[in-house]
Amino acid sequence: GEMQRSVRARVPPLLTDLYQFTMAYAYWRAGRHQEPAVFELFFRDNPFGGGFSLFAGLHDCLLFLRGFRFAADDVEFLRSVLPPTTDPGFFQFLRELDCSGVTLRSVPEGTVVFARVPLMEVEGPLAVVQLLETSLLCLTNYASLVCSNAARFRLAAGSGRQLLEMGLRRAQGPDGGLTASRYSHIGGFDLTSNVQAGFLFGIPVTGTMAHSYVTSFTSLEEVCPQTLVAANSDLAPVDVISLTKGYLRRVCELLGAEPGKIREGELASFLSYAIAYPCNFLPVIDSYSVSCSGLLNFCAVALSLCQLGYKPLGVRLDSGDLCRQSLEVRRVFRFSIADFASLIIVGTNNISEKSITELNSKENEISVVGVGTHLVTCTEQPSLGCVYKLVEVGGRPTMKISEDPEKSTIPGRKAVYRLIDAEGHPFLDLLSLEAEPPPEAGRQLKYFPLGCGDSPASVTPAQVSCLRQEPLCSAAKTRAKVQSSLQTLHPRHKRLQEPDSYTVALSERLHSLVLELQKSCSNDSSFLLAN
Amino acid sequence: GEMQRSVRARVPPLLTDLYQFTMAYAYWRAGRHQEPAVFELFFRDNPFGGGFSLFAGLHDCLLFLRGFRFAADDVEFLRSVLPPTTDPGFFQFLRELDCSGVTLRSVPEGTVVFARVPLMEVEGPLAVVQLLETSLLCLTNYASLVCSNAARFRLAAGSGRQLLEMGLRRAQGPDGGLTASRYSHIGGFDLTSNVQAGFLFGIPVTGTMAHSYVTSFTSLEEVCPQTLVAANSDLAPVDVISLTKGYLRRVCELLGAEPGKIREGELASFLSYAIAYPCNFLPVIDSYSVSCSGLLNFCAVALSLCQLGYKPLGVRLDSGDLCRQSLEVRRVFRFSIADFASLIIVGTNNISEKSITELNSKENEISVVGVGTHLVTCTEQPSLGCVYKLVEVGGRPTMKISEDPEKSTIPGRKAVYRLIDAEGHPFLDLLSLEAEPPPEAGRQLKYFPLGCGDSPASVTPAQVSCLRQEPLCSAAKTRAKVQSSLQTLHPRHKRLQEPDSYTVALSERLHSLVLELQKSCSNDSSFLLAN
Known part of the structure; x- marks a missing residue:
């Protein structure tokens, strides 16, 4: 319902490259548009210099396919931009088009995946599956990238710290921000600041105040009301201004x-907030000076809240050396008048994967880390580079044989198997022809590692799983899958820097097919002689 | 109508950080929500190591403000995520809220701007203008960044080459791609591959074929029909297969x-396309080998088209050394049988600002450059870092005085003047208090350059213009404004690498206000003693 409508509005069938239509027309004109064809979607290198990626965006792709239909004004616009010689029958063809003839086989969303492994296989009429290219890439490229980025932040942060996504203002516009929130959560973030992401996707939202709130106050006279009723009591409201001033002097x-x-203004802002939300007091304490003002004002207000039976939540630090400051804050909390031991410290200062790794290696007391820019823009590598390549048409495997071997494709419809060792770690993804018998656990098999020339190797897997199964599940299940999928990955592949590379290999028959097509390609000129 | 609806759907009022609502509630609870307040939007550093930026996103901001309204289910969702102690009156307040009390003053969209200059000034009731923060930042940050990036590509490419944006598949999801197309065009790109961007924004769209189209053919038998009628003739259709084979042997x-x-398949694909679109023949010629196959096949089909009275358009190169290949292609075009001199060569191979600069310094024959990933993801700096800071509340100027001077803000409502030298180049942006008399042409004035401590300087501008004027115009006018605004900028500020930095300065009275607020800040503790 709601979700589907919104995806349809976000990804209208015109949100694609013009050449998809000129190609579709050329196929149509040649009568090839219904020829069965198979495309594969994959990426060529694991992102961020790492050893793995996560696959995401499938849910959006399915909604897009389900809603794929040209409206009358879409077609009118196409008529105005395609060459005037375009046969009117083609526009009629477009008007009647949908994806009912398209089959999608996919790695489940949230799976750990590796470069060169086909993530989605899109099968259907040649002209239709060609038209889908740009939209499917657009829906998976960034989703997978930001999900992988989030998973790396999660690995860097360890499991003990909460991660908060807060990148909306730095994303590529409104939908970029929403996509970032959605797939950061799936990749392992716990919380978001993005309310619409909470509304649409059920992600827990959080946040309290910015510096502007603090600096908007100058004097205690602005605090209104100046009283607060104690929690669970029928007593008269208490003058929290006097109470807090008393605590401040003691602190x-x-x-x-x-x-x-x-700073009086800072105290006024904290008090106002605490009076408005006595159960949710978590101010930002570095608007002026943490140690000379913010921390003292926090303690005074927090002590007042405690006296009235409310539990303050903690503080946020947004500048300077977060580790050092968090230690100072925690020390004050420990030696404070009341029991402040359970207060949380939120750190949010231009956090990158590097700084979160450093944070983990230093002593600190930060319980929640907020990440914005570096998460949503994926600063280290802002694009994944997924591609969509034709591997079979009219039942015949096709292959792009490029002068650059990196850019060559692997022909044919494939099955993808993940081989697992005796410790339960996956160690090899095997691409084989769909018609081949699957590899079996405990049985030796021969394989050709990609990028290692034509020398075979062999191995006996302890277990074998088929990578394409049960494609759709809820976001919560997908999020759990990310962590379980990462869990089984051996630490040497999971290392954020200079990981050991995971093997992706061809089966014997697939490897033979590659050789055969490479050979046939150098011998192709008889047509010139025929007249 | 259409545009407004789509912006409202893209930027619902919940697409913001939760803390905007908790702050708004604290203001409302303290009775301060209607207090007049002024926020400024600006960025702290020019992007990409350059000397300038372009301002964009204003149009979307205005549409967002116009449509800003909470629906019943927005408010119900907020009720579920805000603390349960939130007064129900606040939700009633939200239900009735709009931006009728908000005034936006802005630098016109498409203007060359500099770090620290206020780009937008948002004035209105404190709670309302606070609620707008994240959305306004989200709508201007990326728009300005990608517009600036496009303008740099334009400067690097020179005016003689056409620039084609083709980044949809690598952008941050569907709306990221649309925003990229829109603001790349405004920043100086000529064409886009994005059909929806053509539909919504009238940007010229272009494109012909991908490698998958070429590799989907294997034999001339797949070409259908095999004939073509000569242009403007009543003659019988001609067998273009035989005709082209003859030309191919001659070539x-x-x-x-x-x-x-x-490669026979490549020839078949070119022929099929030419038969479908005889007036729009521009194939990608590097699917196998440019010199051994693609270029020869192109010439043969193009000669057939010429003979039948059609004009082929050119070729696209998508891999390898574009300069070298373009020279080879052009040489063949020059010495070819027909007049191929006006054919265009499109180059599209992972183009970055650096590679386009190199391209310009080497001999080459590329007439159109297509840019994707590096344009839309702004690889060199994927975020602009615009911020939104409170500068006045209740008629009183406010200032954030940070331990990091870079993070301090400049207080008060300001006028912004651009001072222009005798050659017509802007050389200084002056921030002054709104109440101050404006600087005058030909009259000496004293100023305090930002970031240079407290030493004043003086200068006599030849002309003075007010930076905030006529905020809204059409995209076409905005696009023209980008180029004219860049035109007047002195080359030393326009250099892409290591430019001279442009001066942004405070007026004398604004500078005094800063000193005054800094002083008052160190003397603020009387409240502690009062009881």
Whole structure:
């Protein structure tokens, strides 16, 4: 319902490259448009210098395929941009087109995947599956990239820390931001600041205040109301201003702080917020100076809340050396008048994968890390480079034989098997022809590792799983799949820097097919002599 | 109508960070929500190591403000995520909210702008203008970044070459791709491959065929029909297969090429396309080998088209050394049997700003350059980092005084003037208080350059223009404005690498206000003593 409508509006069938239509027309004109064809979607290199990627975007692809239909004004627009010689019958063909003849086989969303492994196989009438290329790439490229990026942040952060996505303002426009929130969550983030992502996808949303809120206050006179009723009580409202001022003086004494450096406006903003949301007090404490003002004001207000039976949540640090400051904050919390041990410290200062790795190697007390720009823009590598290549047409395997071997494709419809060792770690993805018998656990098999020339190797897998199965599940299940899929991966492939490369290999028969097509290609000129 | 609906669907009022709502609630609870407030939107560093940026996204911001309204289910969702203690009156307040009380003053879209200059000033009720922050940033950050990136590609390419945007598949999802196409065009690109961008924004769309089209053919038997009627004639259809085979043999003789290396499938694909679109023949010629197959097949089909009275358009190169290949292609075109001098050569191989600069410094014959990934993802710097800061509330200027001077803000509502020298080049942007008299042409004025401490300088501008004027115009006018705005910029600021930095300065009175607020800040503790 709702989701489907919104995907249809986001990905109208015109949101594609013009050449898809000129090619579709040429196929139509030659009567080849209904010829059965198979395309594969894959990427050529694991992103971020890592050893793996995660596959995401499948759900959006399925909704796109289900809603794929040209409206009358779409077709009118195409009529205006395609060459005027285009046969009107082609526009009629487009008007009647849908994806009912298209079959999608896919790796399940949220699976750990590797370069060169076909992630989706799209089978259907040649002209139709050609038309789908750009949209399917657009829906999987960034989704997989940001999901992989999020999974790397998760690995870097360890499992003990909560991760908050807060990149909406730095994403590629509104939908870029929504996509980032959705797939960061699937990749392993716990929370988002993006309310619409909470609304549409059920991701837990969080957030309290920005610096502008703090700096909008100058004086305690702006606090209104100035009283708060104690939790679960029928007592009269308490004057929290006086109460807090009293605590502030005690805090200053206890910590030996200079009252002269404390900012009244900051205290007023904290008090106002605490009066509005006494159960949700988590201010940003670095608007002026953490140690000279923010931390002291926080403690004073938090002590007032405690006295009235409310539990403050914690603080946010948004600048400077987060580790050092978090230690200072935690020390003050420990030696404070009340029990502040369970307060959380949120850190949010231009966090990158590198800085989160450093954070993990240093002593610190940060419980929640917020990540924006580096997560959603994938600074280290802002594009995954998925491609969509023709592998079979009219029942005949096709192959692009490029002068650059990296750009050659692997022909034919394939089955993809993941071979698993005795410890349960996957160690090899085997691409074989669909017609071949599958590899069997405990049985030796010969394979040709990709990128290693034509020398075969052999191995006996402890287990074999087929990579394409049960493609659709809920976002929550997909999110769980990401972690379980990563769990089984051997640490040497999971290392964020300089991982061991995972083997992707061809079966013996697929390898023979490649050789055969390469050979046939150098011998192709009889047509010139025929007249 | 259409545009507005689509922007409203793209940017619902929930597409923002949760803390905007918790802050708005705290303001509402304290009775401060209607207090007049002013926010400024600006960025802190020019992107891509350059000396300037372009401002874009204003049009979308205006549509967003016009449509800003909470629907019943938006509010119900907020009720479910905000703390349960939230006063129900707040949700009623949200239900009735719109932007009728908000005034936006802005630099016109498409203007050359510099770091620290306020680009938009948003004035209105405190709670409302706070709620707008994330959406306005989301709509301007990427739009300005990709527009600036496109303008740099334009400067690097020179004015003689056409630029084609083709990044949809690598953008941040569907709307990321649309935004990229729209603002790349405004930034100086001529064409897009994105059909929906043509449909919505009227950008000229282009494209012919991909490698998959070429590799889908194996034999001339697949060409259908095998005949073509000569242009503007009533003659019988001509057998183009025989005609082309004849030309191919002649081309091979003339160029001394080996017929044995020519791919029949490629010739079949070219012929099919030419029969479908005889006036639009521009094939990709590197599917196998440019010199051994693609170029020869192109010449043969193009000669057939010429003989039948059609004009072939040119070729596309998509791999390898584009410069070298373009020279080879052009040489063959020049010495060919027919007049191929006006054929265009399109180059599209992972083009970056660096490679387009190199292209310009080497001999080559490329007439159209297609750019995808590096344009839309802004690889060199995938985020602009615009921020939205409170500068005035309740008539009182506010200032964030950070320990990091880069992160301090400049207080107060401002006028922004651009000072222009006798040659017509802008050389200084002056921020002054709105109440101050404007600087005058021919009259000396004192200013305080930002980031240079407190030492004043003085200058006499030849002309003065006010930066905020006539905010809205058509995309076509905005696109023209980009080029005219860049035209006036002095080359030393326009250099893509290591430009001279442009001066942004404070007026005397604004500078005094900064000093005054900095001073008042270190003296703020009387509230602690009062009881």
